[in-house]
Amino acid sequence: MTGRFREWLEALGDIFWIRPSLLVLAGVVLGEVAVLTEQAGLTLPGVPRAWIYSGGEAGARALLSAVASSTIGVAGTTFSITVAALSLASGQMGPRLLRNFVRDRGNQLALGIFLGTFAYSLVVLRTVRSVDETAFVPHLGVTGALLLALACVGTLVWFVHHVATGINVETVIDLVHAELSAAVERLSRGDGEVADDPPADPPFGAAPAGRPVTLAGQGYLRAVDQAALADWAAGQGAVVVLLARPGAYIFPGAAVAEVAGAPAGEAAEAAIRAAFTLGARQAAAQDLEFAVRQLVEVATRALSPGINDPFTAIAVLDRLGATLCLVAPRRLPRPTVVREGRVVLHRQVTDYAGLCDAMFHMIRQSAAASPAVLIHLLETLGRVMAVERRAERQAELLRHAGLVVAAGRIGIADPGDLAALEARRPVPPRPGR
Known part of the structure; x- marks a missing residue:
């Protein structure tokens, strides 16, 4: 997959209305299929007749109208809940993380299911005719509307749970971390051009x-x-x-x-x-x-x-x-x-140094007066150093550890906290490790 095509797919994910629009289109098509099936006199094999709607045109109109009006109202409610969740996330976690909520498939599918059910109900409702108008009641279509209404009830319950968990900061962190892990696996795969070890000879000369x-x-x-x-x-x-x-x-x-x-x-x-x-x-x-x-x-x-x-x-x-x-x-x-x-x-x-700088500089600067965060930062660097085997990368981790200790000496006033910080400073690996 080329980088341009991958970027195009990512840009499509940023467009909130694509999935809801496809589900609305699916609702329209499904409604037409249900009406045409009824007009052709076809039945659903294996489905008991008692499960199919058997009422008259007045009941069909009332039921379809109720489904259409309720689903469009719930769709507005879900949209309001989504906007409220976006506002909360923007204030607490940063406006740039709104991208993850907009791209969330669950939010898009929930809104699309409600809107698709609304479109389906309207398509079927327009075909209901009384005796004076050459009576026609799409029994299969009305049954489908009942099933979609039940699906909307389940979707609403799931959506409330999804939004409640989606705005949890741990969930957001996990989602972004999953995206970061995928980027690491995608951009660091070997293809003959991905070695960052310094070769023994000068590589290919300076850029002309x-x-x-x-x-x-x-x-x-x-x-x-x-x-x-x-x-x-x-x-x-x-x-x-x-x-x-x-x-x-x-x-x-x-x-x-x-x-x-x-x-x-x-x-x-x-x-x-x-x-x-x-x-x-x-x-x-x-x-x-x-x-x-x-x-x-x-x-x-x-x-x-x-x-x-x-x-x-x-x-x-x-x-x-x-x-x-x-x-x-x-x-x-x-x-x-x-x-x-x-x-x-x-x-x-x-490179590795730039990646570490992007990860730790701003956090260290913001946590200069927070012993707990600085101590955990040193512990994190030490645990990474235990896994890393390359000397130049270990040196980079030690450089950041030194910057953390220096920041603590300036920002931490309590001697006990400072002593605890310095005690967790990673030890340089032994030669020949």
Whole structure:
């Protein structure tokens, strides 16, 4: 699956109305099928006749009208509950986490079931005719409306439970952590270009200087079709140097890449523009730090004076530590892409040091006066160090441990708390480990 296609799928998930619209369409189609089946005189094999609605046209109209009016009212209630949940989540966990609630399939499906039942009832209701109008009662359609109404009752009960658990901070943290783990597994898989170990010899040389390429538009860089760009550069005998990576904000007229060795400047600019996807929001398809920033935002908001919830920050640190343990046996992407033994693309990537900086800097700064969070941060670094085997990564973890101790010495006034903090400082691994 290409990065552009993955970003397109992610963008579809951000559109709240797609699933409800499909369910409304399904309700319309199902209603038409039920009416046509009744008009054709067909029956449902294996279904007892007693289970099928057998009343007259007045009862059918009353029942269908009741189902339609009640489901559209409940749909408005579910929408109001969703908006209230979004407002609560925005105030406590940050507005950027609203994306996870908008993308939630449960919220979309619940609203779609109510709206689909409403559409189904209307489609069937329009076919009910009295004796004066050539009597017709869609018994199968009315029975279907009864079944859908019962399904709506169950959906409403489930939806209340889903919203109540969905706004729980632990649930939100787990959802974001699952997205981060998926990004780690997706972006660090070996494909011949994903080794971050420093080789014995200089890698492939410094990135060459070339003609700058600018974009007229602006917005967040959501995805780069790096494979297509590398293939184009290999075919042209050029070298492309990307000056921005997914997650960065692109300014209009600013250089986003440099191209060296290309014969035609306009062709190079067209290839770069075709490979870039901009948007109003960041995306997780190619940005490893996207979910990290979401988790860090939850922790820093929890540590603000207005909330003062160190337990939430500790829960975030547990997930960040688990992510680093997941990264331990993996190799992060290299900043170069090779085609036929020649470097054709230089790109900006997230290395281990940058990943740790994104995880711990802001939390450490916000928790400078919170001994409990700083102590747990040191414990997390120590547990990750016990799993990590690479010396350069262990050195990075020790660097952050030193920054935590230094912050504690400045922000912690109680000598006992400071002593407890320093006692948990990770010990450097023994040589030859």
